[in-house]
Amino acid sequence: MADCHLQWTLSGHKGLINTLSFSENSTYLTSGGLNCQGSFEWVWMEMVFDGAIEHVKTDEAQNVLAVTGMGRIAVYVIKADGTSSASYTKHLSLLIMPLIHIHPPLLEKRLPVLPIMAHFYEQGHCLMVSFLDAREFGNTAYHDASGTLLVWNLVDGIEIYQFISQPTVCVTFIRKIQLQWRRNYISQLCLDARGQIGVCGGDNGEVYTWNIELQAVQVVAHHSSQYTKHCIASGTSEPEDRHPYIKVWSSKIKQNTKHA
Numbered sequence: 001m002a003d004c005h006l007q008w009t010l011s012g013h014k015g016l017i018n019t020l021s022f023s024e025n026s027t028y029l030t031s032g033g034l035n036c037q038g039s040f041e042w043v044w045m046e047m048v049f050d051g052a053i054e055h056v057k058t059d060e061a062q063n064v065l066a067v068t069g070m071g072r073i074a075v076y077v078i079k080a081d082g083t084s085s086a087s088y089t090k091h092l093s094l095l096i097m098p099l100i101h102i103h104p105p106l107l108e109k110r111l112p113v114l115p116i117m118a119h120f121y122e123q124g125h126c127l128m129v130s131f132l133d134a135r136e137f138g139n140t141a142y143h144d145a146s147g148t149l150l151v152w153n154l155v156d157g158i159e160i161y162q163f164i165s166q167p168t169v170c171v172t173f174i175r176k177i178q179l180q181w182r183r184n185y186i187s188q189l190c191l192d193a194r195g196q197i198g199v200c201g202g203d204n205g206e207v208y209t210w211n212i213e214l215q216a217v218q219v220v221a222h223h224s225s226q227y228t229k230h231c232i233a234s235g236t237s238e239p240e241d242r243h244p245y246i247k248v249w250s251s252k253i254k255q256n257t258k259h260a
Helices: none
Strands: 017-022 029-033 037-040 045-047 053-059 064-069 072-077 099-103 114-121 126-132 140-143 148-152 157-164 170-178 189-191 197-201 207-211 219-224 229-236 245-252
Touching (some): 072 114, 114 140
Antiparallel strands (some): 029 037, 140 148, 189 197, 197 207, 219 229, 229 245
């Protein structure tokens, strides 16, 4: 386990902070709070909509920022107006954040469900939004390069899916990681830069990390001969197994006999 230490302490909000999100290269930090405001590295603040902000997400490929909250989803474009980031704090007006899309429009009623997380995919051209429309669905995390999608199901743990967007959208269930909480309040869920390490917090004061690759079945294959037997082989490297292994099962079948 690598050593961890506090790098800095920031104060950008008055009241509770609902969500924090780093950009891909950790240059920018976005945050949202219960006071309905979003903050972008202290140089841009705007009233997004009439409700608490649940999640903010940036994508550097298209320089866009997605904000989810009380029944609405807003997308902004990040424009620095040709100014280096070092001078942002001195010239706040040089950071322009035009709104390019909001759903539903501000003049219309909010959605009956709560959008809680937003994830960009296809290099920022598409946006995936998860909604808290049931008591069995919490936060999500997504890694675009690997297509790994994590879902906190608010019942017994984290579900791992494989997300494929081309040629059509397809979501395949991989496995479930069972974790223990007291009341199972919704907390943030995230993946590392490679999409291999999952991290989440809980209401018991603990942070959980796990290796997604090592907790999944690595090899599954099958073979059926034409006349003699069926074979199936599987490999695993479960964390409780000290020695990874491969098992092969076979089932003999009778050959067809011809009668005169």
